[in-house]
Amino acid sequence: MPDDLNWAIGGEAGDGIDSTGKIFAQALSRAGRHVFTSKDFASRIRGGYTAYKVRTSVDRVESVVDRLDILIALTERTVHENEDELHEDSVVIYDGERSTMQDVEVPHGATALEVPLKRLAEDAGGAIMLNVVALGAACEVTNFPIENLDESLQKRFGDKGEAIVENNKQAARMGQEYVREEFDLDTDYDVETTDEDYVLLNGDEAIGMGAIAAGCRFYAGYPITPATDVMEYLTGRIDQFGGKVVQAEDELSAINMALGAARAGARSMTATSGPGIDLMTETFGLVATSETPLVICDVMRSGPSTGMPTKQEQGDLNMTLYGGHGEIPRFVVAPTTISECFWKTVEAFNLAEKYQIPVFLVSDLAMAVTEQTFSPETFDMDEVEVDRGKVVDESDIDAWLDEKGRFQAHFPAADGVSPRAFPGTTDGAHMTTGLEHDELGRRTEDTDVRVEQVDKRNRKVETAREEESFDYREFGDPDADTLVISWGSNEGAMREGMEFLAEDGYDVRFLSVPYIFPRPDLSEEVAAAETTIVVECNATGQFADVIEHDVLERVERINKYTGVRFDADELAEEVKSTLADSAGTQEVEAE
Amino acid sequence: MSSDIRFTDFKSDKQPTWCPGCGDFGTMNGMMKALAETGNDPDNTFIVAGIGCSGKIGTYMHSYALHGVHGRALPVGIGVKMANPDLEVMVSGGDGDGYSIGAGHFIHAVRRNVDMSYVVMDNRIYGLTKGQASPTSREDFETATTPDGPNQPPVNPKALALAAGATFIAQTFSSNSQRHAEIVQEAIEHDGFGFVNVYSPCVTFNDVDTYDYFRDTIEDVEETDHDRFDREQAKDKILESDKEYMGVLYQDEDSVPFEEREGVEGSMAEIPDGAPEGAMDLVREFY
Numbered sequence: 015m016p017d018d019l020n021w022a023i024g025g026e027a028g029d030g031i032d033s034t035g036k037i038f039a040q041a042l043s044r045a046g047r048h049v050f051t052s053k054d055f056a057s058r059i060r061g062g063y064t065a066y067k068v069r070t071s072v073d074r075v076e077s078v079v080d081r082l083d084i085l086i087a088l089t090e091r092t093v094h095e096n097e098d099e100l101h102e103d104s105v106v107i108y109d110g111e112r113s114t115m116q117d118v119e120v121p122h123g124a125t126a127l128e129v130p131l132k133r134l135a136e137d138a139g140g141a142i143m144l145n146v147v148a149l150g151a152a153c154e155v156t157n158f159p160i161e162n163l164d165e166s167l168q169k170r171f172g173d174k175g176e177a178i179v180e181n182n183k184q185a186a187r188m189g190q191e192y193v194r195e196e197f198d199l200d201t202d203y204d205v206e207t208t209d210e211d212y213v214l215l216n217g218d219e220a221i222g223m224g225a226i227a228a229g230c231r232f233y234a235g236y237p238i239t240p241a242t243d244v245m246e247y248l249t250g251r252i253d254q255f256g257g258k259v260v261q262a263e264d265e266l267s268a269i270n271m272a273l274g275a276a277r278a279g280a281r282s283m284t285a286t287s288g289p290g291i292d293l294m295t296e297t298f299g300l301v302a303t304s305e306t307p308l309v310i311c312d313v314m315r316s317g318p319s320t321g322m323p324t325k326q327e328q329g330d331l332n333m334t335l336y337g338g339h340g341e342i343p344r345f346v347v348a349p350t351t352i353s354e355c356f357w358k359t360v361e362a363f364n365l366a367e368k369y370q371i372p373v374f375l376v377s378d379l380a381m382a383v384t385e386q387t388f389s390p391e392t393f394d395m396d397e398v399e400v401d402r403g404k405v406v407d408e409s410d411i412d413a414w415l416d417e418k419g420r421f422q423a424h425f426p427a428a429d430g431v432s433p434r435a436f437p438g439t440t441d442g443a444h445m446t447t448g449l450e451h452d453e454l455g456r457r458t459e460d461t462d463v464r465v466e467q468v469d470k471r472n473r474k475v476e477t478a479r480e481e482e483s484f485d486y487r488e489f490g491d492p493d494a495d496t497l498v499i500s501w502g503s504n505e506g507a508m509r510e511g512m513e514f515l516a517e518d519g520y521d522v523r524f525l526s527v528p529y530i531f532p533r534p535d536l537s538e539e540v541a542a543a544e545t546t547i548v549v550e551c552n553a554t555g556q557f558a559d560v561i562e563h564d565v566l567e568r569v570e571r572i573n574k575y576t577g578v579r580f581d582a583d584e585l586a587e588e589v590k591s592t593l594a595d596s597a598g599t600q601e602v603e604a605e
Numbered sequence: 606m607s608s609d610i611r612f613t614d615f616k617s618d619k620q621p622t623w624c625p626g627c628g629d630f631g632t633m634n635g636m637m638k639a640l641a642e643t644g645n646d647p648d649n650t651f652i653v654a655g656i657g658c659s660g661k662i663g664t665y666m667h668s669y670a671l672h673g674v675h676g677r678a679l680p681v682g683i684g685v686k687m688a689n690p691d692l693e694v695m696v697s698g699g700d701g702d703g704y705s706i707g708a709g710h711f712i713h714a715v716r717r718n719v720d721m722s723y724v725v726m727d728n729r730i731y732g733l734t735k736g737q738a739s740p741t742s743r744e745d746f747e748t749a750t751t752p753d754g755p756n757q758p759p760v761n762p763k764a765l766a767l768a769a770g771a772t773f774i775a776q777t778f779s780s781n782s783q784r785h786a787e788i789v790q791e792a793i794e795h796d797g798f799g800f801v802n803v804y805s806p807c808v809t810f811n812d813v814d815t816y817d818y819f820r821d822t823i824e825d826v827e828e829t830d831h832d833r834f835d836r837e838q839a840k841d842k843i844l845e846s847d848k849e850y851m852g853v854l855y856q857d858e859d860s861v862p863f864e865e866r867e868g869v870e871g872s873m874a875e876i877p878d879g880a881p882e883g884a885m886d887l888v889r890e891f892y
């Protein structure tokens with residue numbers, strides 16, 4: 015990718031890093047360039063290192079790499095934090111006049127571009143605009159037409175009045191002119207624009223948008239990083255479609271409210287992260303035994319306990335797969351890309367209602383905070399299908415009444431799915447409970463009925479296995495000896511990592527699996543490969559465990575649990591060294 | 606809704622397994638009467654119950670109902686009502702369910718003021734787990750888990766409710782069936798969260814807070830010059846420590862239910878076959 019540019023702005027939390035990064039990312043996206051952003055943030059509101067990274071190219075970008083071309087450093091620490099990623103063509107923009115930046119040494123022969131950001135911002139109308147001055151300077155360095163910034167500035171500051179917008183445009187131009195006049199730059203960055211139209215959104219926003227598209231009308235949640243954006247997205251928007259967001263007093267309440275709304279017939283969802291999922295656990299079983307369709311979204315972050323709240327991890331797979339006492343039929347769906355966050359959310363609602371079962375929608379921090387460009391048609395609303403399953407109303411309820419005229423809400427149907435009557439339906443009154451019950455919802459401890467109802471609920475999983483396609487996405491050479499499997503947000507890094515591997519002569523077949531349960535049977539694929547490697551962001555290899563269990567064979571594992579997502583180049587190296595190690599062990603075994 | 610609904614229509618064909626003489630029989634009968642009296646029928650009524658002897662009520666009544674997990678009935682009720690304000694929602698449970706494990710939800714449900722009723726069968730003991738101290742047990746009430754008494758004062762749920770901004774606070778005694786039914790009816794008719802604490806004696810595990818005790822001590826505020834719309838008077842009655850009252854202790858005439866303030870208009874159950882009209886605008890926002 016010739017014009018693949020890696021850009022970052024870093025400073026202290028509270029410095030406006032996020033919004034500045036976003037302004038630049040949006041400008042690039044509007045200029046018809048692909049964008050992939052990542053954030054590095056600490057769990058505090060002021061102080062602490064924060065960075066917003068933007069990777070951009072005319073071609074699609076799916077991941078981050080270990081390289082920085084342009085760095086706007088608002089603090090000295092920003093330079094140190096990114097030291098290893100700088101190279102001799104990098105340009106570091108900083109304000110040398112500020113006391114905090116006096117002793118900066120820019121490493122690896124990178125160009126130090128001292129721009130009096132604060133002074134220029136003051137000239138443009140206020141020191142607060144120093145970040146925008148830096149954006150203007152970055153435009154000059156990268157040959158990116160500064161007009162593209164204007165619309166983003168309008169979007170960001172429009173609410174504050176035209177004067178503010180104009181001042182910001184002016185600030186950007188002052189940065190640009192300063193660089194143009196003061197430096198004779200020896201770089202050949204050339205960020206081209208195209209005529210493409212893109213939208214730029216993150217995983218949480220895609221989940222929220224998917225929920226509305228699917229007809230979700232009720233959302234109850236309790237704020238927690240990194241799931242809060244789902245709630246913030248829905249607030250204000252869902253109302254326009256006849257829905258409501260309720261901020262509950264805690265997660266126990268959130269899931270129970272969502273359950274109540276689902277019971278009343280609304281498509282309903284809650285979203286949280288690890289600690290909140292723990293609190294919700296008791297209700298998982300109630301959702302399943304009362305056969306209520308509910309979407310429970312877990313945007314994973316680093317655990318256990320409060321762990322590292324602003325860091326990446328995929329450590330809750332076991333929790334969503336096995337969490338809760340007793341045996342709970344459920345589906346676990348885990349989108350692997352931001353666009354899938356949208357589509358799998360739609361699917362989660364359909365699965366929940368078709369099978370009257372809890373559906374866990376599992377995402378992760380890396381996906382939640384990453385923004386990526388897509389052509390708008392990626393989210394073609396005409397493609398959205400809604401399947402509400404076996405809902406009965408006044409016209410057909412008679413078929414489901416017993417000889418005494420009672421509605422059989424838990425009728426042990428052959429496919430495991432009973433009829434559903436929304437409250438208010440004449441003759442449909444019935445009760446549902448977390449207690450074991452008969453077909454009418456009445457408590458029972460009768461051994462035959464118990465077995466019948468357990469089997470009935472579990473049959474949903476069997477039926478779904480037959481009727482749905484719980485498939486994977488495949489990349490690379492289908493006949494390669496090396497099989498890599500991953501889930502969640504690692505797909506992008508692995509896809510790009512395959513390019514690095516190919517350059518070094520490694521042939522890889524890669525399966526990205528968005529269904530944790532039910533999941534595709536991978537035994538043939540694993541059997542066909544010489545080496546199978548499962549890639550995931552956790553320490554113990556939770557997905558590798560379930561695959562080993564399925565295929566009855568050992569698999570290799572690549573685990574990362576530093577709190578940072580995989581880089582494409584890093585992942586490629588990991589695959590190589592895993593192959594080298596496993597070749598070693600195979601030889602030993604052969605001897 | 607048909608006008609010939611009788612309270613027995615709210616009875617299920619499941620025989621209660623409550624101990625003979627349990628206060629919960631009277632409490633439930635009053636709830637059924639109140640529902641029928643207010644023109645509801647089983648098909649538009651949703652009952653949510655928690656866990657405990659009291660929580661079994663949903664099983665013995667006939668309506669749409671959900672019997673949930675311990676302490677979480679109120680959030681379920683709120684979800685039901687928000688999703689379909691046309692339903693009559695009644696939540697019920699015990700003192701342990703509502704004021705111990707579910708105490709957090711209680712305060713917030715009061716604050717939220719969703720238009721539903723909450724009937725708590727207060728027997729000052731944990732019945733279903735066979736007789737441990739509950740949050741309303743007396744300080745010196747001896748049980749297997751508190752041989753010297755809980756050693757802490759009981760919670761005063763009506764005071765909690767008042768402090769949290771309740772718009773309707775009432776108390777009844779299950780054996781005074783006529784008054785109990787009337788008061789529950791008022792709770793249903795109230796525009797907002799109608800909270801009713803019912804003294805509903807446990808004849809098996811509580812030999813202190815008995816029928817006789819309540820009969821001898823309880824006074825009906827209707828027979829005093831109590832003004833239910835006066836918060837100060839309500840406060841005095843509620844904080845009076847050695848007196849038990851019955852009746853509507855407080856009501857806010859200007860109460861506007863949460864779902865109304867939030868502009869929830871009708872049932873959320875109906876949705877289009879595909880993405881809603883105008884959904885593509887959601888995508889364009891990200892340009």
Ligand SMILES: Cc1ncc(C[n+]2csc(CCOP(=O)(O)OP(=O)(O)O)c2C)c(N)n1
Binds near residue numbers: 660699701731
């Ligand atoms: C999470 C959880 N903890 C404990 C229990 C056990 N449990 C069942 S009922 C109950 C107490 C019920 O007391 P109360 O609400 O006063 O109802 P009562 O039985 O007195 O009517 C307890 C502790 C449970 N079901 N769930």
Ligand code: SF4
Binds near residue numbers: 627658732810
């Ligand atoms: S144990 Fe007490 S509360 Fe439970 S049914 Fe018996 S009398 Fe009623």
